[in-house]
Amino acid sequence: MSENTPVLEIKDLSVAYQTPTGSVEAVRGVNLTLYPEEIIGLVGESGSGKSTMAFAVMRLLKGEAMVTGGSIKVLGKDVYSLNKKELRQFRWDQMAMVFQSAMSALNPVMTVEKQIFDTILSHRPQMSRQEVRTRAEELMDMVRIDRKHLKSYPHELSGGMRQRIVIAIAIALHPKMVIMDEPTTALDVVVQRSILDQIKDIQKTEKFSILFISHDFSLVAEMASRVAIMYAGRIVEMTDSHTLKLGEKHHPYTDGLLRAIPQLTSEDVVIEGIAGNPPDLRSLPSGCAFHPRCAVAMDRCKSEVPIPHPQSIGYIECHLYSEEGSHV
Numbered sequence: 001m002s003e004n005t006p007v008l009e010i011k012d013l014s015v016a017y018q019t020p021t022g023s024v025e026a027v028r029g030v031n032l033t034l035y036p037e038e039i040i041g042l043v044g045e046s047g048s049g050k051s052t053m054a055f056a057v058m059r060l061l062k063g064e065a066m067v068t069g070g071s072i073k074v075l076g077k078d079v080y081s082l083n084k085k086e087l088r089q090f091r092w093d094q095m096a097m098v099f100q101s102a103m104s105a106l107n108p109v110m111t112v113e114k115q116i117f118d119t120i121l122s123h124r125p126q127m128s129r130q131e132v133r134t135r136a137e138e139l140m141d142m143v144r145i146d147r148k149h150l151k152s153y154p155h156e157l158s159g160g161m162r163q164r165i166v167i168a169i170a171i172a173l174h175p176k177m178v179i180m181d182e183p184t185t186a187l188d189v190v191v192q193r194s195i196l197d198q199i200k201d202i203q204k205t206e207k208f209s210i211l212f213i214s215h216d217f218s219l220v221a222e223m224a225s226r227v228a229i230m231y232a233g234r235i236v237e238m239t240d241s242h243t244l245k246l247g248e249k250h251h252p253y254t255d256g257l258l259r260a261i262p263q264l265t266s267e268d269v270v271i272e273g274i275a276g277n278p279p280d281l282r283s284l285p286s287g288c289a290f291h292p293r294c295a296v297a298m299d300r301c302k303s304e305v306p307i308p309h310p311q312s313i314g315y316i317e318c319h320l321y322s323e324e325g326s327h328v
Contacts, residue, residue: 042228227240
């Protein structure tokens, strides 16, 4: 695959939940492109639409959630044009996902070996059991877990080990894209560091692209080359991870997230939270959805929805960067 051919291409994606009081849009006209062997970080507060977008890409939306607009292409294929058989084969073979809760993602009554075997053989029935066992051992080596734990059940493993097993299963079939949804949540910082280092090492070896979802700015900035910042169902900024620091040109929401990060290298930085709360998606503010919480909001922010304004890398959806209200 050419490095200029997208692995993932999301265009004008909207996802809504049907509720007793009407339709609620959790993702609103999102655009995102992920290229071969690239890591993009997706950051935002809880409820901003990150996981909903990920489940839409994997076509795993449940219950009352549905795609109401736009398109999702993985390796050039429209995910929503695949029939059930094609989709079953496509998932885990070409695109895979690491879910937030490793304990929930693993079957508690099956050994690690059995779960890896089932994943591989459901897509590669022609493989011999010895070939599958060899691949299972390779995966255990990749995630740095002793091969003896192939015979273990999930409850016999630590949280960090379970998360590594989930990652191993996700990459078992050499997918071209892996979505990682908060892969280190609830793990201590030492284990987080170990897993993140392993993810980067494995990605270089297996050569897949990653959409890395987190609410932790520092983790994402370290993992990804580009970072998308999501607020109220929109990607309000796309930027290079190297620019993610105070003093650079950012969306006011991005600035707020940056100010909330403890700075271990400076005693002069005061940690500040973002005033207010994320908006109720059932009743979004007019104009810019962030304006009620924004310290630099202008009158036009209350009535006009901002459009993306190109920056040196990426874009920012904010009236401050428009021709009329620019502070660039």
